[in-house]
Amino acid sequence: MTEQTPLRKSSIISDQEAENITRVEELAYEIKVQEVMTPNPITMTTSMKMQEVLEQFRVARISGAPIVEEGQLIGIISIEDLIRCLIQSDLEAEIKKYMTRNPFTVKGDDPVVEALKVFVSTKVGRLPVVNKEGRLIGILTKGDITRGLLKALQQDYQTEEVRRYRASHLFEDIESERTSLILRYNIKAGDFTHGGEASSKIKRALSRMGASPQIARRCGIATYEAEMNLIIHTTEGGVIRVEIEPHQISIDVYDSGPGIKDVELAMKPGYSTASEKVRELGFGAGMGLVNISRCVDIMKLESVWGKGTRLRMKIFLKKEDTVGEGHAAKTLEEK
């Protein structure tokens, strides 16, 4: 379906739309044919004259119609068939002379992608849609699919907009001396498969709350390094706790062992205790804590060998960077 999606043809693609392109592919699998087809189409019978086909096409402004006998779909007649007939000046002929028998069909509860496959592999312009019993329930064109996908995308987009709007105003209507939102993630030791998921979620949450790309990125990098440290170095895993307030983000990462023998040494660029196996994966550059310190405003690392480690970080938000209050003056561009 890659070449068939009309959305790809648009010339300017923003990040948002680029996201939507893969979403289109997802939607093609999620949306069912019956959700986008035209239900109860005009149908014809085999004994009708081609003259009537011409009239019906003209009046209803359609370019094809299924042929039904006793509720069963037996063929399809299209404008191309009508043209063939016109060339022969044969409008008195019956439909059955020109119609296509046993046309390709799709089922109503098939995902749209099945219909797209038929459109791509054949040259048909429309597909009759049938139910499980083979009865005609609608007709589907590529245009129907495009409209259906666009509608679904629009809904998606609105949902995300609403989410963003709600999240970016999170603190506005709540009155307290000090309001904050706490996100908590449990990270398993050695779980490389899910490495980076918590930090991605944190970054997304901040973006939704209206954080600038710069702030979201700094927070994403700092939590990513901390998350990987929990995965690589701890015995039992640990916890990432992020507290978001309008004026600051506090990140607390703690574990129950093994602890760091020499904190000062650990902070040195290039120093690492990572195993050879972990280094092969590209970790253990000895830059994790250094990266964190570059991304946050305050960083405090405490560790007791044999007990555990606690890393506390803070990122302060200037007035224009504040999250959760929906400030109009906020800039969306990366500074």
Next chain:
Amino acid sequence: MMTLEQIIQSLELKVLTNPKAFDEIQPTTGYAADLLSCVMTGASRGGLWVTLQAHSNIVAVAALLELSAIIITEGAQPDEATIQKANEEDVVLLSSQQDTYRVVGRLWELGIR
């Protein structure tokens, strides 16, 4: 400006993830390293990343940094789960048979600075 489409063509890169509108993507710059923490510090948003790492953690890094694509060198093949994760995260994975040095050299020649 070079588009990702032109880069894929002229470096004969294999696209490992789902196709998308590569002619709409214009990589701004590039970065080459195999140590993820270095990439975290050094790679810029919208840039290309050239590496011979092919395991799933490269996807998280690229997604966090919003890189335009990862070019995996020396024909290293990421596993199916990694490619699937990349598709989910909207990260583009490309593969080259050549080594990092040569890939970066070609990118530089194409004007990706």
